[in-house]
Every structure is written in structure tokens, then in C-alpha cells.
Amino acid sequence: MTTTTxxxxxxxxxxxGAAAGLLLGRTAPGFVRPLAVLPTLAATVLAVxxxxxxxxxxxxxxxxxxxxxxxxxxxxxxxDLALYIDGFAALVAVLVGVVASCxxxxxxxxxxxxxxxxxYAALVSLFTSAxxxxxxxxxxxxxxxxWEIMGICSYFxxxxxxxxxxxxxxxxxxxxxxxxxxxxxxxxxxxxxxxxGTFRIDGVLRTVADGGLGNPTLxxxxxxxxxxxxxxxxxxxxxxxxxxxxPTPVSALIHAATMVAxxxxxVARLLPVFAASTAALTVLAVLxxxxxxxxxxxxIAQDDIKRVLAYxxxxxxxxxxxxxxxxxxxxxxxxxxxxxxxxxxxxLGAGVIIHAAGTNSLAAMxxxxxLVRRIPDAYWTMTVGLLALAAIPPxxxxxxxxxxxxxxxxxxxxxSATAPGAAGWTVLLAGLVTALLTAAYATRxxxxxxxxxxxxxxxxxxxxxxxxxxxxxxxxxxxxxxxTVGRLAGWFDGRDLAPNLTTSVxxxxxxxxxxxxxxxxxxxTTALAARTPLGAVAAHPDAEPAxxxxxxxxxxxxxxxxxxxxxxxxxxxxxxxxxxxxxAAAGFHLDALYHxxxxxxxxxxxxxxxxxxxxxxxxxxxxAGTGTRRLGAAVRRxxxxxxxxxxxxxxAGSVVLAIAAVLVAAGA
Numbered sequence: 001m002t003t004t005t006x007x008x009x010x011x012x013x014x015x016x017g018a019a020a021g022l023l024l025g026r027t028a029p030g031f032v033r034p035l036a037v038l039p040t041l042a043a044t045v046l047a048v049x050x051x052x053x054x055x056x057x058x059x060x061x062x063x064x065x066x067x068x069x070x071x072x073x074x075x076x077x078x079x080d081l082a083l084y085i086d087g088f089a090a091l092v093a094v095l096v097g098v099v100a101s102c103x104x105x106x107x108x109x110x111x112x113x114x115x116x117x118x119x120y121a122a123l124v125s126l127f128t129s130a131x132x133x134x135x136x137x138x139x140x141x142x143x144x145x146x147w148e149i150m151g152i153c154s155y156f157x158x159x160x161x162x163x164x165x166x167x168x169x170x171x172x173x174x175x176x177x178x179x180x181x182x183x184x185x186x187x188x189x190x191x192x193x194x195x196x197g198t199f200r201i202d203g204v205l206r207t208v209a210d211g212g213l214g215n216p217t218l219x220x221x222x223x224x225x226x227x228x229x230x231x232x233x234x235x236x237x238x239x240x241x242x243x244x245x246x247p248t249p250v251s252a253l254i255h256a257a258t259m260v261a262x263x264x265x266x267v268a269r270l271l272p273v274f275a276a277s278t279a280a281l282t283v284l285a286v287l288x289x290x291x292x293x294x295x296x297x298x299x300i301a302q303d304d305i306k307r308v309l310a311y312x313x314x315x316x317x318x319x320x321x322x323x324x325x326x327x328x329x330x331x332x333x334x335x336x337x338x339x340x341x342x343x344x345x346x347x348l349g350a351g352v353i354i355h356a357a358g359t360n361s362l363a364a365m366x367x368x369x370x371l372v373r374r375i376p377d378a379y380w381t382m383t384v385g386l387l388a389l390a391a392i393p394p395x396x397x398x399x400x401x402x403x404x405x406x407x408x409x410x411x412x413x414x415x416s417a418t419a420p421g422a423a424g425w426t427v428l429l430a431g432l433v434t435a436l437l438t439a440a441y442a443t444r445x446x447x448x449x450x451x452x453x454x455x456x457x458x459x460x461x462x463x464x465x466x467x468x469x470x471x472x473x474x475x476x477x478x479x480x481x482x483x484t485v486g487r488l489a490g491w492f493d494g495r496d497l498a499p500n501l502t503t504s505v506x507x508x509x510x511x512x513x514x515x516x517x518x519x520x521x522x523x524x525t526t527a528l529a530a531r532t533p534l535g536a537v538a539a540h541p542d543a544e545p546a547x548x549x550x551x552x553x554x555x556x557x558x559x560x561x562x563x564x565x566x567x568x569x570x571x572x573x574x575x576x577x578x579x580x581x582x583x584a585a586a587g588f589h590l591d592a593l594y595h596x597x598x599x600x601x602x603x604x605x606x607x608x609x610x611x612x613x614x615x616x617x618x619x620x621x622x623x624a625g626t627g628t629r630r631l632g633a634a635v636r637r638x639x640x641x642x643x644x645x646x647x648x649x650x651x652a653g654s655v656v657l658a659i660a661a662v663l664v665a666a667g668a
Contacts, residue, residue, distance in 0.1 A: 003053045004067045006046045007083055010093060011132035011146075013039040013046070014100070018125035025118025036121035037104045040128055044097030047132075051090035055490075064089075066138060066202065077193050084138030084201050087491035088333050092265055093135045095337050099257035099344045100128040102470045106348050107249045109464030111546045120160060124253060127153040131258040135265065140189050140199040143266070147230070150259050151178050157254075158246035161550045166563070170245040177239040181229020188222030192273065195219070201269065208272045220273060220280035223266075231263030233321055234291040237314050238590050241298075241564075244306040245553055247546055248351030251306060255313040256344035264320045264336055268329040275327055275418045285325035285423035289430035292318035294588060296437035300444060300573045301585035303566040304360050304556065305350050308445050312389060313343060315434055319404045322427035327418030328407035330492030331400075338400035338481055342388035345381055345474035352378040352463050352471070353449055355545040360552040361559070362445065363566035366526075367454035374457055379450055381471040386446050388478045390439040390511050398508070399482030402499035405431050405507055409500075435507045439514035444572055447522045463545065521572035528570040 017039030024031050055062055068082035085093075104124060111117045130153065133146030152175075159171030193199045195214050196207035213219060227233070232240040240260070244251055254260060267274060267284075274280050292315050299311035316339045323332035354360050356375045357368065365371065372379045388397035408431060411424025485497050543551065560566040565585030568574070574581045583589060 021122035082138030109466035185226020216276035227263035252347035288321035331403035335400035341477035439511035
């Protein structure tokens with residue numbers, strides 16, 4: 001079988017699995033789990049085969065795999081069903097397949113008793129297929145199809161627990177905020193195709209190389225708006241923390257391999273378009289710096305364990321955006337792949353913790369002990385994931401984050417033909433500050449979740465093997481992926497991704513300082529936990545994992561206060577941030593700002609339109625109806641049914657007409 005055929009099957013198999021799962025979900029429920037897992041696993045195997053056959057893509061001297069057939073005649077710019085697979089695409093497709101397979105396997109245990117599991121599994125498969133379409137697509141319009149399918153899938157999956165108001169609000173918010181960026185993104189695609197005369201990615205890149213873009217800054221900024229929305233970068237990042245109201249496996253899929261990764265991958269694929277505008281790269285660098293530092297500060301203040309990881313994802317995506325802003329797509333995609341492995345591990349491990357603890361509140365977990373003994377698999381694998389997140393050597397996050405810092409350092413000190421030196425300094429300094437803050441919130445999460453003191457942790461039963469096995473599987477790349485950095489250069493444009501001494505010392509030193517300071521704060525504040533009881537575990541001890549999470553989400557606010565921050569004086573995050581804690585917990589009030597700037601004016605305008613429609617337009621409509629009814633009533637009274645009355649009226653009318661005729665004639 002040719003490599004092209006295998007590549008076509010990679011996104012097609014999960015799509016067929018989704019269709020079959022929806023059709024057979026009610027009539028043959030026994031086939032739902034095999035149809036969820038097996039097509040995704042098969043697509044992953046084929047993606048690995050495609051990657052091996054490509055052997056590193058263009059970076060290793062081998063031309064990208066290209067194939068195309070015209071999808072439909074448009075009369076102007078044609079739309080092609082095209083493949084374009086280089087080293088980046090091959091490796092990202094493997095990441096998507098591995099994470100999606102782990103999520104599907106994990107979900108068979110996590111949602112084992114959920115009556116909506118068939119539709120859930122089908123949507124996860126469709127989500128996976130859409131992301132694989134984005135990765136392999138060689139045509140921007142076909143890529144857009146996968147881009148938008150992911151948006152609607154996220155709407156349904158985030159709102160899976162639609163009985164809870166948090167899930168309903170989160171799904172709507174995710175859909176609307178990402179669509180806010182997709183509108184200028186679509187305009188940018190059309191502008192790009194108008195200049196290039198094609199939607200084919202290779203044609204666009206040739207046009208950029210020849211200097212054929214009419215207004216590269218405008219096009220790049222329009223495209224960047226869609227990327228900022230999809231990849232949850234400042235200022236359109238506010239949907240991602242709220243999206244934690246969905247099931248934990250969905251969070252893992254969105255954060256590790258789909259949706260938010262799509263925007264970063266898009267910029268990496270079309271980096272020459274953005275590099276054609278120094279202003280666009282500068283804007284991207286500034287947004288990346290704000291995103292990194294702001295999200296890390298917010299993560300320190302969160303009480304919900306999944307919201308900590310959500311803000312962590314925003315910050316790590318900021319690292320990737322920073323690498324792209326300094327013109328190094330190899331470092332960006334390397335961190336994308338490394339982050340996908342350990343962030344999937346962290347989210348799936350958080351699902352196990354929530355089920356075992358009966359709560360998603362870190363403040364509540366810090367007041368129980370014995371959780372480590374109940375979930376040793378999650379404890380050890382989460383420790384690996386958090387060390388990778390904090391970029392401690394030799395874990396994967398250290399090597400991938402160092403590749404970003406090295407790229408920023410080279411641009412800042414030596415200059416670059418692609419990016420300005422100011423962009424390099426911006427990314428480098430923000431990256432070092434974020435390294436310190438990342439280690440701080442990773443240490444805080446580990447201490448509060450696993451080193452609590454107080455009552456014995458409730459026994460919610462042992463988690464299914466399918467959940468624990470996946471954690472160990474993902475722990476392998478989280479620990480060892482970075483050690484392959486010397487062999488990855490061929491997949492990443494042949495550029496060296498190895499760390500250097502300066503950034504390694506600075507980055508690791510910052511991480512160690514952040515971790516040690518947080519530990520010191522925890523030792524200082526943990527004594528307050530015994531004197532300050534807080535809330536109660538709300539989830540039912542015998543509940544299944546998904547039900548435990550749904551109950552934890554629904555009862556967090558009444559049990560522990562605000563979903564973002566419990567009023568916990570024993571939280572080391574309060575000591576670390578001081579007066580900034582209140583603002584960081586609220587995401588620096590961006591949602592409140594958007595509510596005043598956009599939601600209230602739109603609501604007021606809607607009320608005005610409603611008033612005008614009801615009081616003005618409807619008044620005229622009702623008036624026309626009332627006049628017609630009254631005229632009809634008057635005419636109806638003349639219809640008496642008495643023949644004598646009709647003859648009398650006819651005679652009277654005839655006399656009147658005769659007199660009128662005589663008068664007119666006399667006047668003439």
C-alpha cells in the first residue's frame with residue numbers, strides 16, 4: 001500500500017468510526033467501545049508507518065509527501081483535496097493519534113456507566129479525525145473544514161454534563177470566543193488566496209518566497225486573530241479555563257493534541273507568511289510574553305486542580321508562540337509534542353485524583369491524608385508529569401522548553417533575518433520568569449494534592465485498569481522524549497534543538513528557585529490547615545469517575561466558594577502572590593472587562609431592538625389587523641339577510657345616483 005493511501009486512511013478511519021458509533025450506539029451498544037478505540041488505534045499505527053516512511057521529511061533531505069485532486073471547480077481559486085506531509089506533520093499526527101487513543105481507552109473506564117457514552121465516543125473520534133485533517137491537509141480550505149469541525153465538537157464535548165449550569169455556560173463561551181477569532185481568520189485566508197491565486201499551501205509558500213503578498217502585515221494579523229482564539233492566547237484565552245467543566249478525558253484531548261494545538265501548528269506550517277511581516281512577529285512575541293506570565297500567575301491562585309492545568313496549558317502555548325515569534329518553528333513543534341505527552345498525562349491523572357478524593361478542590365485535598373496510598377499509579381505518574389512541566393532535567397519538558405529559550409537567546413543576542421532582536425529579548429525574559437512561576441504552581445499542586453494533612457482520604461474504590469495503564473504509557477515519553485533530542489533534528493528543518501549552558505543554568509535555576517520558595521511557603525502555611533476546616537467532600541463515595549467529577553464541579557461553589565479560589569488561608573499561593581492573589585484568581589478580571597465592554601452593550605442593543613419590535617413594529621401590525629377587523633364588522637352588520645332591506649338600499653342608491661347624474665349634467 002502506498003504512503004499516500006496510508007495517509008488518506010489516517011483521518012478517514014476515526015471519521016468512519018464516529019459515523020458507525022453514532023449509527024450503532026442505540027441498536028448495538030456492545031460495538032460502541034470497539035468502534036471508539038480500534039479505528040483510532042489503527043489510525044495511530046498508520047500515522048507511525050507514514051512517519052517512518054517519510055524518514056524525517058524535508059529536514060532530512062527528503063521531499064514532503066504531496067498529492068492532490070481537485071475537489072470542486074469554483075470558477076476562480078480552485079479547492080483541492082490535497083496532502084502535504086513533511087517532518088512536522090508526520091510527528092504531530094503521531095502525537096494526535098497516541099493521545100486520542102489513550103483518551104478513548106481511558107474513557108472506556110471513566111465513563112463506563114454514562115448513558116451518553118456512545119455520542120461522546122463518536123464525537124471524540126470526529127474530533128480526532130478533524131485534527132488529523134488539519135495536520136495532513138495541503139489546502140487551506142480543507143484545513144478550514146477540520147478547523148471548524150473541531151470547534152463544534154468542542155462545543156458538544158465541553159457541554160457533556162449539560163445538566164450543570166457550568167458546563168452549559170462553558171460550552172457556549174468556548175464556541176463564541178473561538179468564533180470571534182475565526183471571522184478575521186477566514187478573511188485572512190481569502191486575502192492570502194487572492195494574492196497567491198491558490199489555496200494550496202505549497203503555492204502560498206512559493207508566493208511568499210517570491211514576494212507576491214500585497215499586504216503581508218494585514219494578512220498575518222488577520223490569521224493571527226484566529227490562532228489567538230483557537231490556541232487560547234491573550235486576549236482570547238478566557239474560554240479555556242472555563243472549558244474544564246467538561247469531562248477530564250475531553251480536557252486532555254483539547255489541551256494535549258487537538259484544538260489549542262491547531263493554532264500553533266497552523267503558524268508553524270505557514271511561518272513564512274508571518275515572517276514576511278516584522279510587525280506581525282513583534283505582535284506575536286508581545287502576546288506570547290503576556291500570555292506566559294499572566295497565565296502562570298493565574299495558575300498559582302486557582303483552587304480547581306483542572307483550572308491550574310488549564311492555565312498551565314495557556315502558558316505552555318505561550319512558549320510555543322514565542323518560539324514562532326523568533327522564527328524557530330522546530331522549537332515550537334518540539335515543545336508542542338513534548339507538552340502533548342505530559343499534559344495528557346497530567347489531565348488524565350487529575351481525573352483519577354478527582355475520583356479518589358471526591359472533589360476537584362485543592363484546598364479540600366490539602367485537608368486529607370492517605371491519598372497517595374489509594375492511588376499510587378496516579379501519584380508516581382503525576383509526579384513525572386509535573387517534573388516535566390516544571391522543566392527539570394532530564395524530563396521531556398526541560399529539553400523542549402530549553403529549545404525555545406535557546407532560539408529566543410540567539411535572536412536576542414545574535415539577531416535574525418526572520419525576527420527582530422526585541423522579539424527575542426521579550427520572549428527570553430518572559431520565558432525565564434514563566435519558568436520560575438511554572439515550577440511554583442507545579443510544586444503547589446503536588447504539595448496540596450498529595451501531602452495533605454487531616455482526615456483520612458475517603459475510599460472511592462480502585463480505578464479501572466484502563467485508566468491507570470494509560471497513565472504509565474504516557475509517562476514514558478514524558479520522561480524519555482527529551483533524550484532523543486539529538487535524533488530529532490532531521491524532523492525539524494535540520495536545526496539543532498539541544499540546550500546550551502547559559503539557558504540551561506538560567507532556566508533550571510529559575511525553576512528550582514520557584515519550587516523551593518513554594519515549598520517554604522507551604523511549610524509556613526500548612527499549620528493553618530488543621531485550624532481552618534474548609535468545606536466537605538461532596539461526591540458520593542460509590543460514584544463512578546465521571547459522576548464524581550460532575551458532582552464535584554456542581555458542588556464546588558456551594559462547598560468551597562468560588563470555582564477559581566477557595567477562601568483558604570493555608571494556601572501557599574496566597575502568601576506567594578500577596579495582594580495580587582485576588583486578581584490572579586479572577587483571571588485579572590478580563591471576563592468582567594469583556595462583560596462591560598461587549599456583553600452589556602450587546603444586551604442593551606438587543607433590549608432596544610426588542611422594545612422597538614414589540615412597541616413600534618408590532619403596534620403598526622396590530623393596528624392594521626384591528627382596522628381590517630373593524631371594517632369587516634361594519635360590513636357584516638349590513639348583511640342582514642332581509643330582501644326588503646336590500647331592495648330599499650338598492651332603490652335609495654339608484655335615486656342618489658340619478659340625482660347626481662342630473663346635477664352633473666346641469667352643471668355641464
